[in-house]
Amino acid sequence: MSARKLKVVLTRRLPDAVETRLRELFDAELNLTDRPMSRDDLAAAVQRAEVLIPTITDHLDAELIAGAGDQLKMIANFGAGVDHIDIDAAVARGIIVTNTPGVLTEDTADLAMSLILGVSRRIVEGANVVAAGQFEGWSPTWMCGRKLWGKRLGIVGMGRIGQALARRAKAFGMQVHYHNRKPVSDMIAEELGATWWDDLDQMLARMDVISLNCPATRDTHHLLSAERIARLQPHAIVVNTARGELIDEAALVEALDRRALFGVGLDVFEHEPAVHPGLMGRSNVVLLPHLGSATIEARQDMGDRVIANIMTYQNGHRPPDRVIPAML
Numbered sequence: 001m002s003a004r005k006l007k008v009v010l011t012r013r014l015p016d017a018v019e020t021r022l023r024e025l026f027d028a029e030l031n032l033t034d035r036p037m038s039r040d041d042l043a044a045a046v047q048r049a050e051v052l053i054p055t056i057t058d059h060l061d062a063e064l065i066a067g068a069g070d071q072l073k074m075i076a077n078f079g080a081g082v083d084h085i086d087i088d089a090a091v092a093r094g095i096i097v098t099n100t101p102g103v104l105t106e107d108t109a110d111l112a113m114s115l116i117l118g119v120s121r122r123i124v125e126g127a128n129v130v131a132a133g134q135f136e137g138w139s140p141t142w143m144c145g146r147k148l149w150g151k152r153l154g155i156v157g158m159g160r161i162g163q164a165l166a167r168r169a170k171a172f173g174m175q176v177h178y179h180n181r182k183p184v185s186d187m188i189a190e191e192l193g194a195t196w197w198d199d200l201d202q203m204l205a206r207m208d209v210i211s212l213n214c215p216a217t218r219d220t221h222h223l224l225s226a227e228r229i230a231r232l233q234p235h236a237i238v239v240n241t242a243r244g245e246l247i248d249e250a251a252l253v254e255a256l257d258r259r260a261l262f263g264v265g266l267d268v269f270e271h272e273p274a275v276h277p278g279l280m281g282r283s284n285v286v287l288l289p290h291l292g293s294a295t296i297e298a299r300q301d302m303g304d305r306v307i308a309n310i311m312t313y314q315n316g317h318r319p320p321d322r323v324i325p326a327m328l
């Protein structure tokens with residue numbers, strides 16, 4: 001007699017090969033519309049799923065989790081960030097939460113480096129000039145950006161992606177500085193030539209480029225507040241590939257209005273998918289639609305990671321990517 005298959009509900013379409021494997025292994029229910037589930041749809045999904053596979057667009061707050069049926073044992077998130085899930089509420093209900101870190105690290109670091117390059121060298125602005133047929137020839141003083149070689153990069157959140165970005169920045173001749181809850185190991189600090197700043201405010205005031213790479217938590221909401229933005233140097237560049245909630249977007253727009261920054265590169269937004277209108281149409285702002293992990297390879301690997309987490313749980317072991325409140 002074959003073992004009963006776990007009821008697994010996906011909230012979005014996943015790569016074909018991932019969906020195929022999920023259907024082989026589990027009683028998998030796909031969302032063929034690929035539209036984000038409404039709150040009612042999600043509330044119904046947690047009434048029938050034993051394992052829910054959500055993504056960042058699903059807000060699993062305390063109320064929604066409290067309303068889940070007793071059959072819900074696991075939330076196997078497709079993605080690294082888990083700020084859209086109330087982990088405390090899930091743990092209180094005995095629901096295991098997992099995520100997919102690591103497999104998207106290099107891709108997201110590539111995107112952060114792309115934004116640093118894009119803003120400092122005015123790449124999108126320049127490409128738009130050519131695309132509009134407005135290129136009138138090379139000029140000694142036209143379209144000059146900021147040199148990266150020798151400049152100071154301040155990374156806030158020196159975890160997987162922060163470190164991967166530091167490796168790239170080092171290769172571009174940048175001096176790596178970072179603020180993290182605790183310093184990285186001596187070996188990593190030496191490899192990256194990285195300087196730890198216990199005091200975030202002091203670091204911000206001295207950097208040429210700031211990259212946000214920490215999770216969105218209660219502690220990091222508006223980590224880049226109006227006061228901290230005011231500390232940045234007028235030639236500074238701010239890049240965010242972590243979560244929009246880390247920046248007070250209205251204060252950032254005010255700083256751009258005052259020409260208090262050289263430029264900004266954002267892959268994530270405070271009220272995503274809405275973008276603050278004050279960020280639009282600026283030549284020194286590069287905006288991307290949350291593309292950090294958007295490579296075919298990373299999305300496949302994220303799916304494999306989701307499956308590995310569910311299989312490990314099903315086999316009675318601790319899933320490798322279990323998220324616990326103490327980690328946040």
Ligand SMILES: NC(=O)C1=CN([C@@H]2O[C@H](COP(=O)(O)OP(=O)(O)OC[C@H]3O[C@@H](n4cnc5c(N)ncnc54)[C@H](O)[C@@H]3O)[C@@H](O)[C@H]2O)C=CC1
Nearest residue numbers: 080081108157158159160161180181214215241242292293
């Ligand atoms: N744009 C995108 O598509 C993607 C965005 N992300 C975001 O990037 C974040 C980071 O991902 P990973 O590097 O894999 O996570 P990680 O857990 O490896 O690293 C996060 C680091 O932030 C540090 N941190 C936490 N709170 C802090 C605070 N208050 N101040 C300073 N540092 C703090 C942690 O100690 C840790 O070193 C995710 O939580 C997610 O929100 C992740 C993947 C793709």
Ligand SMILES: O=CC(=O)O
Nearest residue numbers: 056079080081293
């Ligand atoms: O933002 C994406 C993630 O995986 O986190």
